[in-house]
Amino acid sequence: MGINRWSALVLALCLLQGCGPGTEPSMPQSAAPAAPVAQPPAEPVEAPLAETPQTTPAPPSPHEVSILPGADAQTAIQEALILAKPGSVVQLEEGVYNLELGLSLDVEGVTIRGRGMDKTVLDFKQQVAGSEGLFVTSKNVALEDFAVVDTKGNGIKSQGSDNIVIRRVRAEWTGGPKETNGAYGIYPVSSANVLVEDCVAIGGSDSGIYVGQSRNVIVRRCRAEYNVAGIEIENCHGADVYECTATNNTGGILVFDLPDLPQQRGHDIRLLDNKVFANNTPNFAPKGNIVATVPTGTGVMVMANSNVEVFNNEIRDHDTANMLVVSYQSTLIEIKDPNYYPYAEAIHVHDNTFGACGAKPGGERGELIAALAGTPLPDIVWDGIVNQAKFVDAKLPPEAGLYIQNNADTQGEVTFVSLGGAAVLPDPTGAVVKRDLSEHSGALPALKPIEIPVTQ
Amino acid sequence: MIMATVVLQWFVLLAAFAGGTTEESPSTVRVDYEAPPLEWLSGYNLFSNPGIQEPNTGVIPYDLSALLFSDYATKHRFVWMPAGTSANYHEREVFDFPEGAVLIKSFGYPRDARFPDRGEQLIETRLLVRARSDWKMYPYVWNEDGTDARLALAGARVPVTWVDSGGTPHSFQYIVPNVNQCKHCHIGKGLPAPVGPKARYLNFDYSYPSGRDNQLAHWIKAGYLSGLDDPIQAMKSRRWDDPNAGTLEERARTYLDINCAHCHNPTGPAFTSGLDLSFDQAIPVRIGIFKAPVAAGRAASIGRYDIVPGRPDESILLYRLATTDPGVRMPTVGRGLVHDEGVALIREWIESMPMAPAQ
Structure with a gap:
């Protein structure tokens, strides 16, 4: 066990007396999450690993508690998380930890660190309580270099946890995609300044990486596989997703906004430099979840958000479509929330490379689209539902439009269909289906990259 | 350790x-x-x-x-x-x-x-x-x-x-x-x-x-x-476990208030779900009636809404009260057994609502 008696004494004294400025032992730099760097240039970058920001190894510190796997690990980890002080590092040594209860952290400024996402494994196969593996409710927290596997509910959830950094963490259900898997692998919600980087999420019956109702979010260099939704940004204000790989999910990357929630009107979302391919795993979401409406074989799906920029991505090999742009009405779920804005507006899709798609549209929704548009479906499917209340001269004002320009397709032409608002027409078969991209030529101003301020 | x-x-x-x-x-x-x-x-x-x-x-x-x-x-x-x-x-x-x-x-x-x-x-x-x-x-x-x-x-x-x-x-x-x-x-x-x-x-x-x-x-x-x-x-709440203490709805709402509303209220930890089970919440969708779940995970396997009037077996809220599965059960903390009497009350309440069409 890695903590010595002196460490324990200092910690105990701190707890008793409070560590004022005079008594505070010096804190290693790495105890605080490293300041995320600003987003890289818009050009596709194949960043060599050595150039990515790394934390410096932590020197031994009075604030570090080291824990080994074993029968007492459940209590040891939970005690350490409770007794932690701002600046503490809870070091989880290499090995498999068999845990029966969900863990929780509610102390600010704490780092939980393992020895690698394949070396320190928190295994929840025997879990009897806790709706997640790890639940964080404090700010300025860093979670690094461990895995959370086979939880009964979500893998890692953080709520109200501003300035959280989750890096090189794996959340996985090891039995493959199954409806009985937990919902979300990595699940920050209702937080400001969220950084998820170099993480892996596999098997979520809702989303691998899901950021909900948050502000100022970066998800980068992550891999999401065999989830229903690989990466989902939901009801967020300001998020960048870049250099991620989403494959073998039902849908690769989703940008959604849903009604009846405290934070709505998702906006200012950028998806860039991602590889989104072959997301054709049959939808295995429990039926009441919104992602159960995602057609199997969807690359990128944008629903009910404003100001979304999708560029420099590689999006290919999807059975339904490489990209869906829809309003919430197209779910055919009744909207009861008077404050909800269901439209997808100001969407800018440019400089992407599309590949094959549309040969086998999935699910009820895929079949509906195919009935209108025929197969194979094109690269980009737009439901064509617009807010007519905004019309000027029978058209949306330019700043609210859908723009598709300068994309490439390895199969030839970039293809497109507008379903003409069929989903909201009394007789959908009467919809005016258009394949012409000319109405969508043009551009919107580039959105600003997300920057996460240094707070500690 | x-x-x-x-x-x-x-x-x-x-x-x-x-x-x-x-x-x-x-x-x-x-x-x-x-x-x-x-x-x-x-x-x-x-x-x-x-x-x-x-x-x-x-x-x-x-x-x-x-x-x-x-x-x-x-x-x-x-x-x-x-x-x-x-x-x-x-x-x-x-x-x-x-x-x-x-x-x-x-x-x-x-x-x-x-x-x-x-x-x-x-x-x-x-x-x-x-x-x-x-x-x-x-x-x-x-x-x-x-x-x-x-x-x-x-x-x-x-x-x-x-x-x-x-x-x-x-x-x-x-x-x-x-x-x-x-x-x-x-x-x-x-x-x-x-x-x-x-x-x-x-x-x-x-x-x-x-x-x-x-x-x-x-x-x-x-x-x-x-x-x-x-x-x-002062206000006086009904006893949910006394059928003579109030209407079925009053007793059900009291049960949800004491068991759920400490989290499920507009400033509580479960506010992100948009579900408010406070005894005086008057808007039906806020207490779950035809409210689509947000992050219910596997709990949404049995239906599309928290409460479907007249259809307790399609109501996610009841399902979460009636299971001990840690990934599904509510409340998430402090309950490992099913509260049969509470589940019966909420079931009876949902059954008593005018029956909605099958979802």
């Missing part, structure tokens, strides 16, 4: 030296709300006879008219306040308690509910201590002979067996929540807070050793409550 225990032992050892500053008298409660928690519950001197939960002077027992289900545990509740201080009355919310106030809640199981004289197995006692800016929450786990309880910040698991009033034996692993989990329920407006001591839940008669009295009136007389002249002015 050993090292973490060392930390805790040091912590507790030093805490013990730091305590014991107040005047000694057999019946004097000793609470230093600025100090870390004591290792042993007996250090606070809350009980004259801990084994039968007989309180010391100034420690007043109370009960609530609507109970939060905790795996069929029996609960003993007490309140204590420093001399000369009182809680400020609030019409709807938890009273504003003075610094140093302590709420004490002990959990136990009757050895055999048919024979009360066989006593009960005490499991845990939770202290909620009103510190300067917030509430501190300390779980204590009783020793086997029920003579004292020891601080268990990380919680515990205790095997429990009991025989219910119908003579059926039960056994399971009772989970004592850790201090973080205490906060999962005990939180209001972002800060730790009690759940139960609200006027509407206290406003009924209790049998004190000195005789029956309305609890609010008793607190006023004891100097523990200010800002209310007469309990008749």
Whole structure:
């Protein structure tokens, strides 16, 4: 066990007396999450690993508690998380930890660190309580270099946890995609300044990486596989997703906004430099979840958000479509929330490379689209539902439009269909289906990259 | 693990030296709300006879008219306040308690509910201590002979067996929540807070050793409550478990209020779900009627909405109350068993609503 008696004494004294400025032992730099760097240039970058920001190894510190796997690990980890002080590092040594209860952290400024996402494994196969593996409710927290596997509910959830950094963490259900898997692998919600980087999420019956109702979010260099939704940004204000790989999910990357929630009107979302391919795993979401409406074989799906920029991505090999742009009405779920804005507006899709798609549209929704548009479906499917209340001269004002320009397709032409608002027409078969991209030529101003301020 | 225990032992050892500053008298409660928690519950001197939960002077027992289900545990509740201080009355919310106030809640199981004289197995006692800016929450786990309880910040698991009033034996692993989990329920407006001591839940008669009295009136007389002249002015909740106490809807809404609304309210930890189960929420979709779930995960396997009128078996809310699956059950903390009576009530309520078309 890695903590010595002196460490324990200092910690105990701190707890008793409070560590004022005079008594505070010096804190290693790495105890605080490293300041995320600003987003890289818009050009596709194949960043060599050595150039990515790394934390410096932590020197031994009075604030570090080291824990080994074993029968007492459940209590040891939970005690350490409770007794932690701002600046503490809870070091989880290499090995498999068999845990029966969900863990929780509610102390600010704490780092939980393992020895690698394949070396320190928190295994929840025997879990009897806790709706997640790890639940964080404090700010300025860093979670690094461990895995959370086979939880009964979500893998890692953080709520109200501003300035959280989750890096090189794996959340996985090891039995493959199954409806009985937990919902979300990595699940920050209702937080400001969220950084998820170099993480892996596999098997979520809702989303691998899901950021909900948050502000100022970066998800980068992550891999999401065999989830229903690989990466989902939901009801967020300001998020960048870049250099991620989403494959073998039902849908690769989703940008959604849903009604009846405290934070709505998702906006200012950028998806860039991602590889989104072959997301054709049959939808295995429990039926009441919104992602159960995602057609199997969807690359990128944008629903009910404003100001979304999708560029420099590689999006290919999807059975339904490489990209869906829809309003919430197209779910055919009744909207009861008077404050909800269901439209997808100001969407800018440019400089992407599309590949094959549309040969086998999935699910009820895929079949509906195919009935209108025929197969194979094109690269980009737009439901064509617009807010007519905004019309000027029978058209949306330019700043609210859908723009598709300068994309490439390895199969030839970039293809497109507008379903003409069929989903909201009394007789959908009467919809005016258009394949012409000319109405969508043009551009919107580039959105600003997300920057996460240094707070500690 | 050993090292973490060392930390805790040091912590507790030093805490013990730091305590014991107040005047000694057999019946004097000793609470230093600025100090870390004591290792042993007996250090606070809350009980004259801990084994039968007989309180010391100034420690007043109370009960609530609507109970939060905790795996069929029996609960003993007490309140204590420093001399000369009182809680400020609030019409709807938890009273504003003075610094140093302590709420004490002990959990136990009757050895055999048919024979009360066989006593009960005490499991845990939770202290909620009103510190300067917030509430501190300390779980204590009783020793086997029920003579004292020891601080268990990380919680515990205790095997429990009991025989219910119908003579059926039960056994399971009772989970004592850790201090973080205490906060999962005990939180209001972002800060730790009690759940139960609200006027509407206290406003009924209790049998004190000195005789029956309305609890609010008793607190006023004891100097523990200010800002209310007469309990008749206070709200009064229905007893959800008494069919004569109110309509089915009133009783169901009371049940959801005490069991769920401490999280599921617009400022509670579950606000992100958009579900508000407060007793006075009037908008149907806010209490779940035709409300699509947000992050319900596997709970959404049985339906599309939290509540589908007339269709309890398609209602996610009921499904989450009726299961023990940790990834699905609600509440997420403090329940490992199904509350059959509560589930029956909510089922009856949903069944009673005008039947919606199949979803």
